[in-house]
Amino acid sequence: MINVWVTGSKGQLGQEIKNNLKKGNSNFLFTSKKDIDITNKEDVERFIKLNKIKVIINCAAYTNVDDAEKNTELAFRVNSDGVLKLVQCCKKLNSKLIHISTDFIFNSISNKPINENKIPNPICIYAKSKYNGEQHILNSSIDAIIIRSSWIYSEFGKNFLKTIIKISNKKKYISVIDDQIGTPTYADDLAKICIIFVKRYKKIKGQNIFNYSNLGECSWYDFAIEIKKNANLKCFIKPIKTQDFNSLAKRPRYSVLDKRKIEKELGIKIPFWKDSLKNCIKKII
Template sequence: MVVLVTGANGQLGQAIQSVVGNYPSIDFVFCSSVELNITDKSNCETIFEKHKPQFCINAAAYTAVDKAESEPEKAYVINVTGAQNLAAVCKLNNTILLHVSTDFVFDGLATQPYSEEAIPNPTSVYGVTKLQGEQAIQNTWKKHFIIRTSWVYSQFANNFMKTMIRLASERDSLSVVSDQIGTPTNAVDLAECLLTIITFDIRHSTFDHYGIYNYSNEGQCSWYDFAKEIFKVNNISINLQHIPTTAYPTPAKRPVYSVLDKSKIKQVFGIEIKSWKESLKTIML
């Protein structure tokens, strides 16, 4: 079985690379943005023609949430045109597409975890383009899984955990917002989740569970709680203050609450999910 991974040098791409040893029966083809530019359809066609993958994991995206506010066209071409190109090429090759999306498709006004059926209402350019990317896939190719996830961190690439640890080495005190609530997701857990779906017997003719799924670690916290736990786990002592979002204005408006309901993915694929605190402890820096 051939699984092609786009955006291979990003955080999720590297996390997938870190677990390939658990899947000896899969031939992985990892493509960086240089080898496969998802905004170039003919590039996608050539790569698919060469490797003939049964599955494609799209780990490529425009993820600079704040920068997207000032370069919406760039975010659109990667998150929407790129997703559409992959869906079209997957259709041409009967390849099952696993695409990763975000809790930022929601406005954050809910008071209980968002199910897959909740109505999206993004509040940022990034969120809008990620939602449009989902819709482009849905309108193009039935055999897709769209996995919405949140607050992804790991030992790879840039993320909140690594930023906190870097800032703690540069400063004596740090202020982090405490009124945005969500769930951290260890990128390695997300990688294992995607590969659990792939190794599930979905090519069986009776399988009809394509569509949107939520996945994050279990539990919920604020960015402040997350930072506090990161410092605790890494034995870092720092004066950590909690502040409201209003004290840390950013170009992009983020959802105040974006906890995802994972019942569907647990029920359909039998996926067991670690709590965010438990998973954070597994990261060795």
């Protein structure tokens, strides 16, 4: 059994990975930001050495997309420099890296799902910092996988699903954008994918990118309507346009990911977004 290190363990994905492991999976070690800050190279190196880590799943990130516009330095420190530190330690100590990236690095003008070969075009600070993080991996010689995902939600942490449920208790009307199209991803489904990659870690050679989200596509408005239906919310959800919503960061208009590569590689059937959403809501309420 190899030792696996999950960073950012208090986040949505980190907690779902923990939740998915059977009791007794003591070879998985979880650290939160308090335990190990991934931007501290000495701590990262010490942890890998001490625990003989063979695979790192990097769930640590600065994920507040709007705040990143103001906290640019911090977003780059975590999402770019932090990844570089992990890469340097992986290289020195011969560990493999599973890193999570985002659909936000794209800003497609077509309505065709985006495959792994498409050239990114990040349009906000968060996206630029995540793109830089990817580049550190792709320009290295370590064995690594980058999983690009989108619109992640979970019963843990902060996310769109929990925000809609929370606001619906306070407001009669909620305005939600209907002209940004993507795919929600239940972190529980993504966690299972990370665990599958760990089980076949010997096949992680060189650097490889895979897209993973749930199946299908929708707008944030469609997503909210589906939440309302399944969580039995009483509020009225009103569709609005991006230009009418006051957000600091620019977001992609279309960022649906093409998942054929990962389906073929792992031989998996990806759950449809509405089915996964239903499962998550059942756990929340």
